[in-house]
Amino acid sequence: MQNNTLTRRQREYLRHRNEILDVALRLFSEKGYHNVPMQEIAKKAEFAIGTLYKFFENKEELYKALVLRLAETFHHTLTSVLEIPSDEMDKLRRFLQTKGDLFADNLPMIRLYFTETRGATFNIKAGLDTQLRQSHDEVLHKLAEVFKTGMRRKIFNSAADPYVLAVGLDSLSNGFLFLWLEKPKEHPYPEKVDMIMDIFFSQILRADVPKAKISSVEPKST
Amino acid sequence: MQNNTLTRRQREYLRHRNEILDVALRLFSEKGYHNVPMQEIAKKAEFAIGTLYKFFENKEELYKALVLRLAETFHHTLTSVLEIPSDEMDKLRRFLQTKGDLFADNLPMIRLYFTETRGATFNIKAGLDTQLRQSHDEVLHKLAEVFKTGMRRKIFNSAADPYVLAVGLDSLSNGFLFLWLEKPKEHPYPEKVDMIMDIFFSQILRADVPKAKISSVEPKST
Amino acid sequence: MQNNTLTRRQREYLRHRNEILDVALRLFSEKGYHNVPMQEIAKKAEFAIGTLYKFFENKEELYKALVLRLAETFHHTLTSVLEIPSDEMDKLRRFLQTKGDLFADNLPMIRLYFTETRGATFNIKAGLDTQLRQSHDEVLHKLAEVFKTGMRRKIFNSAADPYVLAVGLDSLSNGFLFLWLEKPKEHPYPEKVDMIMDIFFSQILRADVPKAKISSVEPKST
Amino acid sequence: MQNNTLTRRQREYLRHRNEILDVALRLFSEKGYHNVPMQEIAKKAEFAIGTLYKFFENKEELYKALVLRLAETFHHTLTSVLEIPSDEMDKLRRFLQTKGDLFADNLPMIRLYFTETRGATFNIKAGLDTQLRQSHDEVLHKLAEVFKTGMRRKIFNSAADPYVLAVGLDSLSNGFLFLWLEKPKEHPYPEKVDMIMDIFFSQILRADVPKAKISSVEPKST
DNA sequence: GATGAATGAGTTTTCATTCAT
DNA sequence: GATGAATGAAAACTCATTCAT
Numbered sequence: 001m002q003n004n005t006l007t008r009r010q011r012e013y014l015r016h017r018n019e020i021l022d023v024a025l026r027l028f029s030e031k032g033y034h035n036v037p038m039q040e041i042a043k044k045a046e047f048a049i050g051t052l053y054k055f056f057e058n059k060e061e062l063y064k065a066l067v068l069r070l071a072e073t074f075h076h077t078l079t080s081v082l083e084i085p086s087d088e089m090d091k092l093r094r095f096l097q098t099k100g101d102l103f104a105d106n107l108p109m110i111r112l113y114f115t116e117t118r119g120a121t122f123n124i125k126a127g128l129d130t131q132l133r134q135s136h137d138e139v140l141h142k143l144a145e146v147f148k149t150g151m152r153r154k155i156f157n158s159a160a161d162p163y164v165l166a167v168g169l170d171s172l173s174n175g176f177l178f179l180w181l182e183k184p185k186e187h188p189y190p191e192k193v194d195m196i197m198d199i200f201f202s203q204i205l206r207a208d209v210p211k212a213k214i215s216s217v218e219p220k221s222t
Numbered sequence: 223m224q225n226n227t228l229t230r231r232q233r234e235y236l237r238h239r240n241e242i243l244d245v246a247l248r249l250f251s252e253k254g255y256h257n258v259p260m261q262e263i264a265k266k267a268e269f270a271i272g273t274l275y276k277f278f279e280n281k282e283e284l285y286k287a288l289v290l291r292l293a294e295t296f297h298h299t300l301t302s303v304l305e306i307p308s309d310e311m312d313k314l315r316r317f318l319q320t321k322g323d324l325f326a327d328n329l330p331m332i333r334l335y336f337t338e339t340r341g342a343t344f345n346i347k348a349g350l351d352t353q354l355r356q357s358h359d360e361v362l363h364k365l366a367e368v369f370k371t372g373m374r375r376k377i378f379n380s381a382a383d384p385y386v387l388a389v390g391l392d393s394l395s396n397g398f399l400f401l402w403l404e405k406p407k408e409h410p411y412p413e414k415v416d417m418i419m420d421i422f423f424s425q426i427l428r429a430d431v432p433k434a435k436i437s438s439v440e441p442k443s444t
Numbered sequence: 445m446q447n448n449t450l451t452r453r454q455r456e457y458l459r460h461r462n463e464i465l466d467v468a469l470r471l472f473s474e475k476g477y478h479n480v481p482m483q484e485i486a487k488k489a490e491f492a493i494g495t496l497y498k499f500f501e502n503k504e505e506l507y508k509a510l511v512l513r514l515a516e517t518f519h520h521t522l523t524s525v526l527e528i529p530s531d532e533m534d535k536l537r538r539f540l541q542t543k544g545d546l547f548a549d550n551l552p553m554i555r556l557y558f559t560e561t562r563g564a565t566f567n568i569k570a571g572l573d574t575q576l577r578q579s580h581d582e583v584l585h586k587l588a589e590v591f592k593t594g595m596r597r598k599i600f601n602s603a604a605d606p607y608v609l610a611v612g613l614d615s616l617s618n619g620f621l622f623l624w625l626e627k628p629k630e631h632p633y634p635e636k637v638d639m640i641m642d643i644f645f646s647q648i649l650r651a652d653v654p655k656a657k658i659s660s661v662e663p664k665s666t
Numbered sequence: 667m668q669n670n671t672l673t674r675r676q677r678e679y680l681r682h683r684n685e686i687l688d689v690a691l692r693l694f695s696e697k698g699y700h701n702v703p704m705q706e707i708a709k710k711a712e713f714a715i716g717t718l719y720k721f722f723e724n725k726e727e728l729y730k731a732l733v734l735r736l737a738e739t740f741h742h743t744l745t746s747v748l749e750i751p752s753d754e755m756d757k758l759r760r761f762l763q764t765k766g767d768l769f770a771d772n773l774p775m776i777r778l779y780f781t782e783t784r785g786a787t788f789n790i791k792a793g794l795d796t797q798l799r800q801s802h803d804e805v806l807h808k809l810a811e812v813f814k815t816g817m818r819r820k821i822f823n824s825a826a827d828p829y830v831l832a833v834g835l836d837s838l839s840n841g842f843l844f845l846w847l848e849k850p851k852e853h854p855y856p857e858k859v860d861m862i863m864d865i866f867f868s869q870i871l872r873a874d875v876p877k878a879k880i881s882s883v884e885p886k887s888t
Numbered sequence: 889g890a891t892g893a894a895t896g897a898g899t900t901t902t903c904a905t906t907c908a909t
Numbered sequence: 910g911a912t913g914a915a916t917g918a919a920a921a922c923t924c925a926t927t928c929a930t
């Protein structure tokens with residue numbers, strides 16, 4: 001065959017496969033996995049039901065393929081952003097902005113991503129959740145890398161675990177993304193990016209903030 | 223009978239109802255709503271299937287009752303904590319700690335709570351999500367109240383919207399709670415409470431931190 | 445005890461039994477046997493479900509008791525009317541009128557009566573249909589008797605089988621009763637009694653009987 | 667494919683649909699709608715339960731399809747008979763005979779027809795009863811038309827409302843059809859057709875029409 | 889006698905999956 | 910390869926009946 005190129009057959013195959021995945025994504029994210037019959041996916045994708053089973057062994061495989069494709073998009077986009085060479089602060093800000101863009105562009109996708117990353121509604125067999133978590137974790141590590149470099153470059157205070165900082169920044173942005181979701185007019189995320197940076201950085205940036213008040217801990221009431 | 227107390231009948235009724243809810247909670251959080259047949263709940267709760275339908279009109283009502291009971295616990299506990307009179311900083315810290323306790327005590331419950339608050343897997347009809355969101359929002363407002371008082375008392379910098387700060391703190395803690403969930407040994411949440419306070423407060427607390435670097439924004443790439 | 449009288453207990457018992465039957469009649473005739481749960485009868489009759497089973501061994505027995513009570517009412521009322529001593533023509537006219545009154549007074553009852561006399565929807569076990577048919581047949585024979593007497597008295601032409609004539613008159617009236625049911629304003633049954641007599645009698649009456657007799661209508665007893 | 671004909675697929679579809687309807691008719695008329703589980707229809711029709719639901723959305727739709735098919739047969743056959751050009755008296759007699767034939771040919775169908783037209787046992791939703799009534803009413807109007815023409819042609823006395831006469835004749839025949847149903851040996855309906863005509867016509871026919879015409883019977887077309 | 893909570897067999901309906909065309 | 914009619918296991922839900930109080 002053509003070396004390293006796909007035959008027409010193969011290209012068609014992939015196109016069809018992606019068409020099915022697109023329809024499935026939309027439906028799953030709108031109604032949830034269990035509320036979408038294969039019949040509906042087939043009809044909406046304009047394939048016969050039997051054809052779907054040519055592409056995916058069963059409903060769960062279709063689902064897995066879908067979620068993995070999503071994870072890859074997320075992973076790829078966010079990772080790329082962090083690899084664009086620039087100032088650490090810029091990287092982080094751009095990371096936050098890119099998450100916002102991903103949200104805006106892929107709302108259905110997002111719901112699914114979070115549901116399956118966090119939730120327990122659908123017990124994904126065979127470690128799909130593990131794969132997702134891992135993909136997410138890789139992004140976090142990439143983010144931690146930025147903090148680490150920043151510390152080495154003395155931009156950031158090196159007291160804290162970079163990975164923990166990554167988790168903090170990521171979850172802070174999640175909070176405002178969901179706020180955006182719920183109250184889009186009142187709390188547009190793009191405007192919150194600065195806020196997040198504000199909240200996050202004064203402490204981490206080197207400065208002479210009196211720490212006494214902040215960290216005094218009384219015994220926990222369990 | 224007992225004045226202003228429940229009759230034995232009523233007490234039995236409530237006990238049975240709660241037994242069913244407990245079993246359902248366990249099963250739903252383990253396997254997800256759609257993967258738990260009513261028959262299984264019935265069997266595990268040691269009631270006949272028909273009896274379940276005496277207590278809850280249908281499966282969805284059972285589910286709603288369950289989630290609402292959970293939401294109430296959350297709402298009540300977190301609200302109470304914020305009402306204990308004390309220093310604003312203490313209130314916030316205690317809030318974070320209490321969330322941790324709730325997580326630890328009600329893990330199955332949590333998964334369900336987050337799945338249904340955030341996710342889209344199971345489209346809850348008739349505004350259950352609205353109720354949940356509202357309940358969550360009330361806690362956030364209560365939290366915002368603390369920030370507001372702190373601002374009035376000049377402890378906190380009053381530049382920011384208190385509600386937004388509440389969202390920020392809450393989501394930051396969520397991030398570390400989930401981290402705890404995933405890597406309990408490496409990242410125990412209780413120890414992260416200080417970290418959260420650290421990250422969160424240097425900026426908000428009045429101080430003479432140079433802000434220039436933080437907030438410089440380049441044009442957003444939409 | 446009071447001889448030949450019922451004790452209070454017994455009177456109460458019968459009163460309750462009839463209350464249940466009344467409620468059941470209404471519900472069955474409105475919705476049909478299979479669409480009325482025992483629970484509903486119990487609630488509407490203001491008895492506990494268990495109490496119903498004290499009165500009737502099971503749902504079918506309740507149903508049978510009901511239908512038999514109806515049949516008796518029908519049978520008794522129509523038979524009585526035919527026994528009031530008078531002219532044959534008067535008897536027949538009064539029979540037709542009485543059927544109309546029974547219809548007007550007991551519409552739900554009627555539907556049930558006809559359904560179970562004619563229909564096949566609910567396979568009544570143990571010959572309830574036979575009993576009903578028989579009861580109906582007895583009325584028809586009583587009616588036939590009138591024709592027979594009239595023939596003997598030379599008022600009616602004796603060519604035809606009196607029983608067949610009874611069937612004819614009865615079914616003719618049924619037709620107009622149903623017409624009344626469907627179009628009460630346009631086709632009130634009471635006004636159709638003469639019509640029925642008209643249609644029915646010119647042939648059967650001996651040619652020399654004055655037609656005046658046929659159509660003379662006495663004031664209707666509403 | 668075959669021009670203006672059905673494809674094999676379509677023909678198979680209709681054949682299967684009719685097979686299901688036939689089985690359902692038999693079972694419903696034998697035991698009544700509520701006493702026939704879908705499973706039984708499926709098994710007797712030699713289809714899987716799911717297949718039934720491909721043809722009919724639910725049990726009630728299956729039932730409706732069935733009753734409507736019956737009503738159409740009735741409507742079509744009786745209407746056709748009344749359109750065969752001939753003497754009014756012949757038309758009416760042939761109408762009565764045809765009803766007898768329909769009864770004889772479709773006894774199970776009949777029971778169902780009458781049960782659901784008249785009874786209240788099964789509360790047919792969404793105007794099936796209205797459709798049935800209307801279909802029946804159309805036949806009655808067609809029959810009334812015959813009376814009207816006969817009046818114009820001075821064969822019938824024009825004193826009465828033709829529609830009312832139609833109702834009368836129809837219900838009279840119903841009475842004898844049911845008599846036949848109950849006592850087939852003693853009271854065969856075909857022999858009653860003359861009786862019905864006898865009863866019905868002496869009054870309606872103008873006095874000067876030779877009575878001979880009334881009872882002359884041509885050979886029945888079975 | 890009266891009660892009504894509890895029962896569970898039986899019903900309708902859905903939907904993932906197969907396979908002959 | 911593609912099709913979609915057919916399958917039937919499994920789920921939600923109903924309701925006649927029982928029985929401990």
